[in-house]
Amino acid sequence: MCGIVGIFLKDPKLEPELGQMLSSMLCVMTDRGPDSAGFAVYGAGTADHVKLSLRAAAGYDFEALARSLSVSAGGAPGLSVRATHAVIEVPAAAEAAVRAALASDHPEVALVGSGARMEIFKEVGLPSDVALRFDLSKMRGTHGIGHTRMATESAVTTAGAHPFSTGRDQCLVHNGSLSNHNDLRRVLTREGLTFATENDSEVAAGYLTWRMREGATLGEALKAGLDDLDGFYTFVVGTESGFGVLRDPIACKPAVMAETDQYVAFGSEYRALVDLPGIAKAKVFEPEPATVYFWDRAA
Structure with a gap:
């Protein structure tokens, strides 16, 4: 069981507050993942x-x-x-x-x-301690994603913490488990990708990188993953200009989203979103299974 969060700002006026909003969301997910935490922020370049x-x-x-x-x-x-x-x-x-x-x-x-534009920070410890250590609340940017980990299949290490990044300005956080990640790792290694850990989430990130190297957009890469990635998962993905969400066809992991004129936000649970500005008037919904959601600053 892990917690994942993400926020994509539509309104540039909120960019100085991105770190504070992401920090609040991340810390609320502590009981879903007290072992380690990490985040990626897309700021100025x-x-x-x-x-x-x-x-x-x-x-x-x-x-x-x-x-x-x-x-x-x-x-x-x-x-x-x-x-x-x-x-x-x-x-x-x-x-x-x-x-x-x-x-x-x-x-x-x-x-x-x-x-x-992407900067990644992750460490072992309670999410609140990790956020404080890296001064997340003072960071600014256009979008960011975060993860709180409860290790169930591997050791609690900084290397095993999320996000995982295998491509430029691209990273992924994952709640769930892939059953075919070892086979897929071998395929991707033959395609020239390298992996630093045994974590299945790093393989998922590598898969998206590989698809995008072949010319797919992030949305197309996520859609292709529905056929190639076995298991149960919710992904939140960041790129230089975009933010995507995908749940597996069964969608057994909890997920909720909120959208206003100012932002789009994702949380494993609604309580991660309750302190966001204007949440009372937001469109709150559960993302559909096997459906790609994507927002892009360049669109």
Whole structure:
């Protein structure tokens, strides 16, 4: 049993409040997942640059890391440190070189995700502690997703926490379990994807990345998953400009959505949404099984 939340802002005036809203939603889902928590926020980006979300042990010297990557990055990378995580911003043309330098010279640092606008943070602990550690309430952006985990099939580790990201500006949170993830992992590995954990949710993220590499939109990739992903699941997915939701054909996991002129929000339970502005007048509904829901800033 896990808790998942997400919010997509239609009204730019709410962007300074995104972190506060997402933090409130995440913390309410504590009893659905007290083991670990994580979130992704889509904030501002710099043209022709990419953000790399990194994770290391407590007390790690990220400033020294940034200095060591300056040659590969073609100059000192932008750096933002939040507890055990850091986001470095480098020219997009230098991304491959920086990734190679990280892998060869800094194996102690994990690459959590990358994108023009996406930043990912996750850690073991109560959701309220995780949100406070990374100062989620002060983050701003256009949309974000979050997850509270109750580990039932694997160890409680930071690496096993959600969101999972296997493509640029793309990440996924998942409530449920896939029965064919090992077979699918082998297929995707042959297609060139790599996986850092044994978590079935990382395979689901990889599947969507693979479909989108083949030219599918996120909505099309989610729809194809109805045929290829066996098990029970609710996915909330973020991309650079969009936000999607999909439940399996049985829809045995709880889910509720709310939509107003200002936002679209998702929660595993309605109580995750009750503190959102204007919720009393929102259109509240249960997403239908085997139905793709998608909102996009570029539309």
